[in-house]
Amino acid sequence: MQENQIETKSITELLGLNFYIPAYQRGYRWTKNNVLQLLNDIWEYRQESDNRNSFYCLQPIVVRKKEWPDIDGKTISGYELVDGQQRLTTIHRILTCILLERYNKIDLTSRGYKQNIFSIYYETRLESKTFLETSDYNKSKPDLYYMSEALECIKAWFYNNERGIPDDVMDEVRRLLLPFIKEDEKQKGINPEWSVQVIWYEINDEQQKSEDLFTRLNRGKIPLTSAELIKAKFVNADSFKELAxxxxxxxxxxxxxxxxxxxxxxxxxxxxxxxxxxxxxxxxxxxxxxxxxxxxxxxxxxxxxxxxxxxxxxxxxxxxxxxxxxxxxxxxxxxxxxxxxRVLYHKIGYLITTGTSVRFLSDKRKESTKDNFELVIDKLIAESIHLSWEKLNYEKSSHHQDIIKVLLLTNVELMLTNDLGNDLFPFGYFKSIAKSLEHIHSQNIDKINQNSKTEWGPWLNAHINILPQVATDKVKAEKLIREIRSLDINNRSYKYDDFKKHSSQILELIPTEDVNESEYLHNIENLALLGLSENISLSNSVFEVKRRKLIEMDRIGSFIPQATKRIFLKYYSLGNEQPYSIWTKQEREAYLLDIRKCVEKYKPLTDSSNED
Incomplete structure (x- = not known):
């Protein structure tokens, strides 16, 4: 069995080649949007200054050697084009447009080349080969129509004056596609390697049928991936050729x-x-x-x-x-x-989750001895935590990611230091949930959408369900529950002012601490990581509503971060006298102490209070 070949080729290297489109493929069908996308991508690439010494690479063209009869019966040697017909035909159309519009001919021998533009033959439409080399417009057949429309689209792109003088733009694009040997090499900065190139994937394996490969590549438009191309490069005939x-x-x-x-x-x-x-x-x-x-x-x-x-x-x-x-x-x-x-899993898992690259960690591992690698990891964790993390505030949106890091580290550390089991923090689950910072105690409806009744109803229902157990005035609660249950919230007559009135009446009946909530509302001791994506109204719910929801989630085995579970299962409650419906000051202090113990393992608390 012969190995398949893979390499990159410039458009210059395709000159003089013959390509054959077999009958099992449909003809050229790229639309205006497809053509414009290719032109715009090439132009955008060229405008990026850091690309001046690189090349723009098209998706692979998949070929295999083949011979076939021309329209006059003459045998042509070239390549069957298994995949890439649309891209290669469009490149041909772009070059044809430039050469005819700018130089009135497509002959390249006068520019120092031994060969002219590559040719494309269609098994069932051999006349298309000649047509592609003209600027004619023909809509008698689908292939000719789409080829004609593509050329018209390319002309319009060059002549719309958005990118500069059309002749200059044509020269710029032409130099990317096809630098002229005699002219462009003399110009400063022109490098034929900095151009448009294709990935050339040549099939030599006779057992690999062209039609089967075409079907695989085009089923759902699945392209060859970097991994497949790299694997082919590793195992092709040119690899390891120095060895026996x-x-x-x-x-x-x-x-x-x-x-x-x-x-x-x-x-x-x-x-x-x-x-x-x-x-x-x-x-x-x-x-x-x-x-x-x-x-x-x-x-x-x-x-x-x-x-x-x-x-x-x-x-x-x-x-x-x-x-x-x-x-x-x-x-x-x-x-x-x-x-x-287990230790490295949690520490490195935290670092990867919070944005440290695997390449960076791998390089650090190579630079470090086995004994001090964990010290390096601990230092990286310390550097990821805000210097004055206890002073982070939810009201500052710039603090949100830093708060998430502190709370994630807390949850990971609580799992790591749990001596009762060998459970691992499920980083995959954590990354898949709708990660959000939630206020543990939130006795208001500030974030409820005033124009969305789909949020009002769930909020009211969740809160009247807890009133029978927690209300400070049971009689008022029963009356309010009957009133709200008799309402048709979806009726046009029910307005936001009505919702605001009913929510206020509910909140007045729910017990609270005799503490000014503004002192702690947006601080880290009143924040937790939750993945409660099913109902936005839950974010604006009181502690008891959230507690019941978390218990329900825990019962069915949903992922709940360890610290979050401790909060809502009343782990931080110091005695039976603590009301279950309130997130108390003592609990907040105990929760903050837990966070502090986890963070200070890596980063001792400082007095720096001016960090943002």
Whole structure:
């Protein structure tokens, strides 16, 4: 069996090649939006100053060598285009437009090239090859119509004057696609490698049928991923060619076996939840996450093939290629060890969850001895916590992420230091819930939407349900309950002022502490991490409503962070005399003490009070 080949090629390297579109594929069907997207992506790439020494890479074109008869019966040698017809045809249309509009011909030999623009043949529409080399408009057949419309769209894009003088814009795009040898190499800053390139995936495996591969790639428009392309690069014929045949086979076999092991382990939801902040379904091949880690791909990166493009060097030897793979294995083995060690699992899990990159942690592990690596981790945790965390305030939105870090660390530490079991903090569950900071005590309706009756009704129902047990005046409570239950809140006549009146009457009947709530309302001792996404009105509920909801969630096995569970199950209550319906001052102080013990393990309290 021959291995498939994979490399990047510039458009210049495609000149003179012949491509064949078999009958099992539909013809050219890209719409105006598709064409504009490609043009805009190329233009946007060119405008970014940090890209001037790189290249813009198209999705892969998948090919295999083939011969076929031309319209006159002459045998043509070239490549069957298994995938990439739409992209390659559009590139052809862009070049045709530029060359005809700017130079009145598509001949490239006058510009120093030995070959002209590549040709595209259609098995059932051989006349399309010639048509693509003109600016004619023809709507007699679907293929010709879409090709004509694409050219019109490209012309309009060049001539709309939004990007500058059309001739200059054409030259700029042409230099990206096809630098002229005689002219452009003389201009300062022109580098043929900084251009538009394609990923060339050549199939040599005779057992891999073109039509089956086409179907797989186009079922649901699933493209080749960075992981698949990297794997193909590792095992193709050019890889490890310096080695003896037996050693080459042994190395490839070992790589594929470990690849499968890594993929299987990364599909474990608990392991994935520990190592990644992305949902499991983000990657069709989970190992691609490790390549993203190594290439330091940013979450905002739009190029789907960024990791493939940036993983390999232009020239790889047997030694450098194997070193690349060892780096993948090394990061994987580190993650696996951290996952198996209860202490490191919790500490590193906290750091990854709060934004520390796996690549950074891996580098720190390499720089440190085994004995002091945990000290390094502890220092990183300390650095993640706000210097004056006890003075953080919910009213300052800039404090929210810092508050979440303190509360997450508290929950993780409480799980880690629990001597009664070996439970692990479920980072995957935590990342999947609607994480929100909630006031533990909130005796108001300030955040209820004044225009949303879908929030008023649930709030009223939840609170009248607790009145029979907690109301300070049972008679008034019964009367108010009957009145509210007789209402049709969805009726147009029921206004926000009515809701405000009824909510005030309810809150007056619910017991409170004789303490000014403004002194603690937005402080960390009155905040908890909750994932109560099913009903926004719960956020504005009193303590007892939230307590009952949490008990219900706990009963059915929902994930509740440890500290949050302690709060609402009255863990911090110091005696039976404590009212269950109130979040008391003593409980707040006990909760704050718990937080302080967890945080000060890493970061002693300071007197710095001016940090924002």
């Amino acid at each position: 045949q037996d050693e080459k086979i042994k190395r490839r076999t070992q790589l594929i076996q470990i690849w499968d092991e890594i993929e299987n382990q990364l599909n474990n939801p608990k392991f994935w939840g520990f190592i990644s902040n992305y949902p499991l379904e983000k990657y069709s091949n989970k190992i691609e996450y490790l390549f993203d880690v190594i290439t330091q791909k940013k979450p905002t990166e739009k190029d789907l093939l960024y990791s493939f493009i940036n993983f390999f060097e232009d020239t790889e030897t047997e030694a450098t290629l194997w070193a690349k793979w060892i780096q993948v294995e090394d990061i994987y083995r580190s993650l696996l060890f951290w996952f198996s060690d």
